[in-house]
Amino acid sequence: MKRNPITIITGAVLAVIFVCMLFTFQVRQTEVAVVTTFGNYSRSITNAGFQFRLPWPIQKIYEFDNRIQTFERKFDQSFTKDQISLIISVYVGWRVADPRMFLESFNGDVTKAEQTLEPVVRNAKSGVIGQTAFSDLISTNQAELRFDEVETKMLDAIQAQVRRTYGIQIEILGVKRLNLPASVTSTVFERMRAERQRLVSKYQSEGERAAKVIRATADGQANEITARAKSEAIKIAGEAETKAAEYYETFKKEPDLAVFWFQLKALEPSLKERSSLILGPQTVPFNLLNGVSGNNATNSPFQK
């Protein structure tokens, strides 16, 4: 029977592909692999590349992602050393450190590994927080803050456990969230509001004080300006009096006349409207009226 060469070529190609699939495999840069022979561990492959193998079911290949896996533990409530209740969440970055141990511990299942890791992380977290004062975790004083140290302690506590037991390595650990329980949150809200109220009062009184100071200063300055002006005015009046006195030399010539004259000058403006005068019958020139009434004709100047 004459064979079709195309058929032969196609068959050969497919056969080569099939053989390659049976006897070779690739390990990616992101992976590690464990080879078992009849169920027994044979070797671990940690370098990426092309590898030979015996066909299934003689050898089986288990490949695991060798990159850092991120695992986040949900919120947990813990007490600090000073009995303050905290809700804290941490994240962990881990990777397969020992492929064989990882396979044996978790059958290569990442989800199972993280479920196993969870109580370990929780235990370390609660333990470390219990040894830490609240002010070590939150403070404006950099020297007082132990935030990074707390994370390192948690990492160390977890590391010691998981490396030798589970074949995984914790590469990163950090506090993702830090919060307070709802009951404490209410009191913090209350205190925050009181704090703001204090600031409101402070700013109001500061404003009033500053305004009073400005007004008082302005009044003082205004008074000073006016007082200086009045002082200057008095000085000017004094100088005027001195200059005026130079003219008074004239009055020395007839002092009696001068006194009389000044009296007259004073009399006139003092008898302005709404003045009432009660005059006796002897007042000149009203003594003339004595003759008019007829009673005291003897006192009348007309009789003289």
Add this chain to the structure above:
Amino acid sequence: MLGQPGGLITTAAQALDYQFGFKVSETWFYKFLEKALAWIILLQLCVLFLSTTFVIIEPGGQGLLEHFGRPAQAGAVLDPGWHLKWPWPIDKVYRYQTREIQGFVVGEEPDKEETVLWTRPHFSKEESEDASEMLVASREQTAREDNSEKAVPANLLTVSIPMQYQITNLLAWAYNHADADKLLQELANREVVRYLVNVDLDHIMSDGRLAAAEEIRQRVQTRANEAKLGVSIVFVGLQDIHPPLGNKRTQVAGSFEAVVSAIQQKQTNILYALAYQAEKIPSAQAEATNIIAQAHNDEITRIAVAEAEAGQFTNQIAAYRVSPSVYLQRSYLETLARALGPVRKYILTATNTQDIVILNLEQNIREDLLLGGSILPPDINKSSPTHK
């Protein structure tokens, strides 16, 4: 099937003959297909195989070329464009959008509220029990701290911080972490928490905001570099960081606004006082100028009057010396006449009575006393009810 592929075609032709009711196997197309099927399949396989020997990377992206699972020695990162490679499964290419700006939000996810006010909820969880405020330190609380007290020396802030990043090292991004994006978000969360527990609330709420954004960006970048994520943090926005809404009993955000109002009120009081000052000082200066000007006027008047009086007196001396008594009497009477003209006068002319005359000198004086200026005789005064 591999040994005699034509048998499969024959079976298919018989089925078609039956279905269509005529001899499909005798058509030219069937005969061509029967002869060339193997070639066609082989050709398709070849085309498929050859199509795996080149790759086209779209703009904005990069490709990661692996040779037997390892990054290719000669350029593992492929930039946008056309590239040759070994066929599958020897070489494989993984594509990533490295130029694209990617982002996430630390804290609360914002709603699509157009107007964002502190006193109105604008995050999906803001009013719920699950609201996740972040703890913030307080300088005053830290200073007051007393270990004997159970008061929590912390404040809470509602935080929503958008962060944007770009992949700068594809090899690091792809090979170091199973979920690099998730890890970056965790690191960013951690850095925000770490920053807030060490910063004063009032500082970050006011003048420290811009500096805080840059500080957080740098810290996240440092942590990302330490974790070998291969990213560049291009933006951290702190525009939506504010006091929490509070609960039904205690409205916190509103109390922060009250502080702002108080600051405004303080400034208002000061400005009013400054306005008073601005009015008071010039007014006093004007008054002072007026006083001095008046003093100068008085000075001039005083000197002028003195001079005039001296002149007048000099003139009077001559008249006086001629007849002093007459001059004095005349001057006296002239002055009296002038001065007493408009003045109300009571002249008591009776001297032989013991009656005490009481005059009411208030304004409501009898009209007949004012009008006519007559001098009443004593007998009328006696009948007055005011007489005793």
